[in-house]
Amino acid sequence: MPLHCLKMGTAALLVAALFLAACIVRRDYQAASNLDTIEAYTQFLQDHPEDNQYFSQATARLEELSYEAARKEDDFAAYAGFLAKFPFGRFSQEAQRRAEDLRAAELGIHLYRELPEDFYHSVNSSTLPFRIQVLSQSTDEQEKSHVERKWFEELVRRDLFIPLDPRKAYPLPPDLTLRVRESTLYLGALPWTQLDADVSVRGKHVQSYRIAAQRVERFLLYEIFRDGERYRGLLRIPEQDRQAVEERFQRLRSSLPLAGSVALEFEIDQRGSHWDQEMIREFLEFLRGIGLAKDLAIYPRGQPPTRSSAHRLYLRADPDLHYPVLHKQWNFVGPGPDWGAWNSAWILMDRDYFFKKMSLDLVDLVRRSEPADEWPKKKMSSTREERGRNSVCSSGLQGAGRVSQIEGLFLEPASEPFGVPQGIWRFKDEAAFRNGRFAGTEDPADHS
DSSP states (O other), rough: OOOOHHHHHHHHHHHHHHHHHHHHHHHHHHHHHHHHHHHHHHHHHOOOOOOOTTTTHHHHHHHHHHHHHHHHHSSSHHHHHHHHOTTTTTTHHHHHHHHHHHHHHHHHOOEEOOTTTTTTHHHHHHHOSSSSEEHHHHHHHHHHHHHHHHHHHHHHHOOOSOOOTTTTTSSOOOOOEEEEEEEEEESSSSSSEEEEEEEETTTEEEEEEEEEEEEEHHHHHHHHHTHHHHHEEEEEEEOHHHHHHHHHHHHHHHHEEEEEEEEEEOOOTTTOOOHHHHHHHHHHHHHHHHOOOEEEEEEEETOOOSEEEESSEEEEOOOOOOOOOOOOOOSSOOOOOOOOOOOOHHHHHHHHHHHHHHHHHHHHHHHHHGGGGGGOOOOOOOOOHHHHHHHHHHHHHTTTTEEEETEEEEEEEGGGTTTTTOOOOEEEEEEIIIIIIITTTOOOOGGO
């Protein structure tokens, strides 16, 4: 047989084989299409793995049917199985989101991908005016310090609470304690930041949160503020206390103004919290408004009026815990109302109650203190040397020992923390002094 005839025969056979194969592929695809099931298309692709004219159509239809099946089952395993077969398919992103949502729900985690519609209304339109301290539960000291500092700066920036600096020690406990633990969470192929948080109110555990997001801080704040009324209720002033203050204040108003003169020296730190500054200013206006005293002098620190006053008080805000401080001396010696459980922001949020309570405490302090103009009067020298010569607490007495006795009245040395210069002694029994047993001697309050 000639060679060219052999070649023509071979080509004809090849064409026939290809035609037959194409017919078989078309037949099998038509069969799978007629059945239109996951199994039928899977079998077709296994029988004809080569890239043919029906391959892409069969693959697309198989993905569609598989996703419909996963949606029908609607559980994490179904979506995970779908994503294992079609990790980059037409429905992979939607399947990934649904799988993550289901897995998070199984773990009791609230998953956030975007800000809720009411986020700004919930967080920015209200304030929880309470001291809050964030404590990291990490065992790694460096990470613990980083997390606590990050949270402190976030709270300061948002101006939502009165945050306590984690680098400082405070004499009073916070109103709210937030204990947090951050970790990495895989709900599918993508990593998330998981945050487990516990909130305590005055040491009592109240609420737990489990959140996953890319920036967990703002979403935890959102959930806390959604529960804000619960926290306000736990820290709200009891109704019976409010009524008692209102009744006492009305009785006080009927007796105002106070007789005599009152000088109230205040200090506002211009670099301090805006809550502190506003609280001091508004409380002073409140005192002016109620007509506290017939002769009331209110002035900034270091700018006293020329006249003397029977009662002198000092008002400031604690720069760390942000509560008002009222004393008869700047150095906190002597009696003063305990306002440490409050803070400036809280006072401003409920000023009707707090300003009335603070006014009552201020009047109580005035009435408890004996007016200075009833003390024995003596022209006092202006220099320390002259005061030393005029005082019975002179160097001669100091040499007699740590404690001396004059007619049964004991004296003791005083130091700078009490506002008295070193080398000057003071009376242990100031009441006896004021009753005239040592009239003509130096007034201990002169060194206040």
